[in-house]
Amino acid sequence: MSVEARKQSSPAVIIRPPPEPLTTTTTKSGTVKLTSFDREFVKVPFTALLVFEHMGQHEAIDNIKRALSQALVHYYPFAGHIISSGAVDHAEFSISCTGDGVEFLTASMDCSLKEAKILDQSSSGKINAMLDELAILYSGWSYGFDDPLLSMQVTEFSCGGFVLGVTWNHAIADGVGIAQFLAAVGELARGSPSPSVVPTRWDDAVSKRSELIVPLDITIPSALINRVKAEYYHSCSGFDGQQPCTVFEAVLAVLWRCHVRATMSSNNSGNPVYITFATNMRKYVGAKDGYYGNCIANHLLTMATRSAVAEAGILDLIRMIKRAKDQLPDKVKTGNRSGNDDQQMQGLRERYDMMHVSSWRNVGFEQVDFGGGAPARVMFHARGGAPPVPMCIMYPPCKGMDGVNLLLFSVKEEQVNAFLGELAKHT
Structure with a gap:
């Protein structure tokens, strides 16, 4: 305390x-x-x-x-x-x-x-x-x-x-x-x-549609995010219709590679790794304004092995994330009304090689006002320190702070320094 x-x-x-x-x-x-x-x-x-x-x-x-x-x-x-x-x-x-x-x-x-x-x-x-x-x-x-x-x-x-x-x-x-x-x-x-x-x-x-992990409260600096976005923009110069890199995509790519590198060993370097991210499906399914029930889909992103992610460039990971996001409208059109990759995710929920990412940056918490102004900080809290599966939540900006704040449950106690070291290499 x-x-x-x-x-x-x-x-x-x-x-x-x-x-x-x-x-x-x-x-x-x-x-x-x-x-x-x-x-x-x-x-x-x-x-x-x-x-x-x-x-x-x-x-x-x-x-x-x-x-x-x-x-x-x-x-x-x-x-x-x-x-x-x-x-x-x-x-x-x-x-x-x-x-x-x-x-x-x-x-x-x-x-x-x-x-x-x-x-x-x-x-x-x-x-x-x-x-x-x-x-x-x-x-x-x-x-x-x-x-x-x-x-x-x-x-x-x-x-x-x-x-x-x-x-x-x-x-x-x-x-x-x-x-x-x-x-x-x-x-x-x-x-x-x-x-x-x-x-x-x-x-x-x-309607038509476990390991003991240490919680970490970290920030991805704006300078790093802006640099990644600029590098992606220049790499796509000359490609018509290429969408710019978003803050979510830049942060997720950096986070995912740091996580994989910090948790990789000679025993698991050849293991498959997975990442899921939550997507607000309201616009994809045509939900009415004001709908407040669950309307999120967990989208699965897969790479062949840990070593493949660890050796990939940040821009390559961003392109992977974009391809996964681009598949959402097609999934809804072809009958997967919810957009969830539930069938593929069965059996993965308790595995340490899968991490779930959710963004609270644009869901509306930052606009709540009881008469004294908007919140200076928004946080997710899990009693006991960690949820059942590795996960990361991106927050709205904390007042006076620079960058994107993250609550991360993805590394064990003995892996914390390795993860923070990997992150420091980018900054």
Whole structure:
């Protein structure tokens, strides 16, 4: 822990939709069937931490609680729970819209954000141990059917800042969906009569469709990203229609090669390696504006061996990533409605030679505002340090920091120095 701090908290309360709807939208009952996108995450909890330097209004927490209640009128499935018919087939899972409510906890820390070093990126790459105190977390990596679909904790710091910790069942919303929900809560807290985006939970277009790893908090500098993008641009000079290299592609190529080089040995250099990355499929399947259920596809990228990736040039890896991304529209057109490479990925989920990459840079967390401005930092948090498979999450830029911030779960303790050394070679 960065500082000896004491936490005080009030008992958790249940926030429900208001007895009488405050808008023309009515709270609905019944069930919402889970899509093929949703069912993969039916027992998976996720936690996001949004760090705010200012509370905004004096009664900010009361406003958030009031706005959360109002938001549940529009996002009524969050106040329910997941049920099953008892069949083995996951297709039988649904959200029962019971209006039971969501869990809300208020806490305080007797230190400032600066003293707690919440906004700092540790030079050692190690995660701040205080983060476990900032959200309501389920034990392990498993959601129980008696758990609330969403839990929210607001922790005030002595400087006037606060951290919003949100834990939710991934089956009800992906990163884009939960960011949309929080943005709606923020709009209602700031006095808006209704959310600017009309939420949609069921969409026919969408429905058709372990090792002990050390968590690392690292940054890929803008100078490196810009240099890679420029080199790619010059390498493609004269090719009509060639799309420029994106930030995601540049960061992923550098990260993937550093990871493979750091984890390669004489015993595994000939092993096949895999990388998957999550893609927002809304535009590919024609989802309605405001849809907040799961609509992401895991896309598989394969190279023959570790040594092939380790010896490849960064520009070659970028071209591979681009080819994989370019296949998404064709997959949807040819019948793979979800775009998922699930069949190929079977048997790979527990393997150390596969890493999953997800970007939170453009999903909307950075636009959430409760009246005191946008978050200074957005973070994913996993209790116990590591998820079941190697993964990396790219964050929106941290205030005052340069480059792309990453939370990385892909190397063992004895491989950390090798990985950071490989990364340093690029910078």
